[in-house]
Amino acid sequence: MGLAKAKTHWTVEEYLAFEKTSPVKHEYVSGQIYAMAGTSKNHNRIALNLANSLNNKLQGSSCEAFAFDIKVYVNPEIYYYPDVIVACEELVDNEEENYIAENPSVLVEVISPSTQRTDRFxxxxxxxxxxxxxxxxxxxxxxxxxxxxxxxxxxxxxxxEIYTDPAQEVFLASVNVSFTLAEIYARVRFGAASEDAERENE
Structure with missing residues (x-):
């Protein structure tokens, strides 16, 4: 973390090399790196519920869901870490490419107070x-x-489109799978959610 704070500008190559050994994930935007805050239990539950549901339904297809630790190459100046990615591409043996998705079909962000503006805009x-x-x-x-x-x-x-009913089914046309809100909110405790979400902002 000392190196991350000391450097004022990073090349993409420096960022990718640093990210391999850093215990904290960082996103890269125009030469700057930004440490990612820890997530709440509810945040994790939602992302993992969705990734697991999608992977179960994508069996036999060329598409696969990933959660948390795969970067998305947005352009030469931006690398982000979405909460869930669905990519339909062949697996590669190149070590660097195993940590990066360049052609995602679906990207998912679980909103928290500290990321709402960034995620939405x-x-x-x-x-x-x-x-x-x-x-x-x-x-x-x-x-x-x-x-x-x-x-x-x-x-x-x-x-x-907005879905608010637990029984509603969300259809992702690009990968031909659907899920209900009840599936992805399984074990989520809304009473604790606001408190957990606030901790993400710390």
């Missing part, structure tokens, strides 16, 4: 330039709410 703005991305999903952790922004092809207007 900054990341969404940058993600929309990814040619492969078809659906961007935002999930609240303090109440039932899933927002899906989708478009059928690059250049088309993004359409927004």
């Amino acid at each position: 900054e990341k969404m703005r940058e993600y929309q330039f990814l040619p492969s991305l078809r659906e961007y999903v935002l999930i609240e952790q303090t109440h039932y709410q899933v927002e899906v922004y989708r478009h059928a092809a690059a250049g088309e207007v993004w359409q927004k």
Whole structure:
């Protein structure tokens, strides 16, 4: 962490090399790196519930869901860590590429107080330039709410859908799978969610 604070500008190569050994994950934006805060139990439950549900339903396809530790290459100046990624690409043996997704079909962020503005505006703005991305999903952790922004092809207007009923089914057309809100909110305790979410801001 001392090195991260001491350096004022990082090349992409320096960032990628540092990230391999750092105990703390960092996102990279235009030469700057930003340490990622720890997440709450509810945040983890939601992301893992979704990743597990998607992987169970993606068996036999070329698509796979990853949670937390895979970076997304957004452009030469930006690397982000979404909470969940669905990528439909061949597995590679290249060590560096095993930590990076360059062609995601679906990106998911679980919202917390410290990341809400970034997830809703900054990341969404940058993600929309990814040619492969078809659906961007935002999930609240303090109440039932899933927002899906989708478009059928690059250049088309993004359409927004909001789901708030636990029994509702969310369909991800780009990978042809669906899940209910009840599935991804399993074991989530809303009474503790606001307190947990506040801790993410520390």
